[in-house]
Amino acid sequence: MDASPTRGSRLWARGTRPVKDADEDRIVAGLYREYHRPLLSFVMKQVGGDRQWAEDVVQETMIRAWRSADRLDGEAGSLMPWLATVARRVVIDDRRRKAARPQEAGEAALEGLHIADGMEDLLRTVVVREALKELSPAHREVLNETILRDRSVNEAAEVLGVPVGTVKSRTYYALRALKVVLEERGALA
Template sequence: MLKLTGHDRQWAEDVVQETLIKAWRNAGKLDRQPEMLRAWLFTVARRIVIDGWRSRSARPQEVEELESDSIGVPDESEKTLAAMIVYEALRNLSPEQREAVQQTYLRDRTVNEVAATLGVPPGTVKSRIHHAVRALRRALQERG
């Protein structure tokens, strides 16, 4: 899914969620054979991505007209502050959770690849990621 969305993880997650919602709404109509259900899910997801690409390209990107007297200097303070907050939130995770998050999100590895690297079952990696994401979400919400 990441390849279809141009490696935009957030968009890929949105596509998966929308696909599952459509599956839920059409549950009574779907063929329950695994290969048929899988094909239906992939088709729906692909169409959602295509629609997304079309809507993004149909509307021209808006740009502000700059005054000729002023030239903006990029202010990196927001990025720096955000990075510091995320770094602090990551430090508060257990070493196992931090490693699972780094391997999957930062190095873009699959759960099975991470499980093989760490020598633990895939379910353990999934559990670590789940609890780590919840802890990160709480920590970031507390910090605003």
């Protein structure tokens, strides 16, 4: 379709006089004046009340009417049926286009997005491992048995060869010491 406004002669509708390029502005303005409101009302229902989308559809419909001016039936009582059909097709095309590609999101939506890539867990493991090196051997042993190997206090006492009460107190003081080391490293907020 040639959208060029420089065509020397264009028929507005079959059976009417040729239209000069200078008349095209008046024709489009007349089309818009006569059919904008009813077409917008029709399109608003088609797009679920989205006014901006409806305005875009009406504009696209008017552009298509201008491009097809030489094929429109001037003897028809109203162009509304033709305009409504074109507008409905524009809406359908828009929906298909939107469904065919993913929804666009601004960068703000991505800033808060958390992607589990394992890096945080790895860093946490490294930081805790380094912090454990600063504890006394007795504290490291008790945390290794109770927390890392997931043993009960009784099992840890048996493996370490110390009384249950000793395992409990060492675990308590080891966790406090670990917390201090992690705070000094800025690992705990």
